[in-house]
Amino acid sequence: MKNPKLQEELTKLLNLSERDRNDKLRLIEGEHLLDLLDEERHKFMDSNKGFMNAMCDELVVRGIYPSNEGKINTIYQMVSGWGARWHVWSGPFNCQFCGTDLRDQKAGPPFKREIGIYDRGRDRTVAYQCPDCKKEWPR
């Protein structure tokens, strides 16, 4: 839902230099910052939703995208979350140690069976683990 007051506040923030904007952000109360982030996200998600859906439909018609019938996520959601090339797996496809197929054939692309090893301190995935032989490799 678009909120005109929040939109106006975001426009003001966006017109500032990055440094001034970051200074201002430090003064905004947490709950309000969450509202602003949600509003900005909506702007991004809804900006060209119709156009994005039309492109998705075209890619389905051409057989480049699967129809995603019976799947939990719509094609638009997959594009939003994973990018336009969500429909193909990214490598490596096999475990370098035991050779097992890392692609999740049941869920389909882009889902894979490898387990992400997440480092809380660094707030990122630092390595992957094979679901079968349990060996790890760096990201």
Ligand SMILES: [Zn+2]
């Ligand atoms: Zn393995």
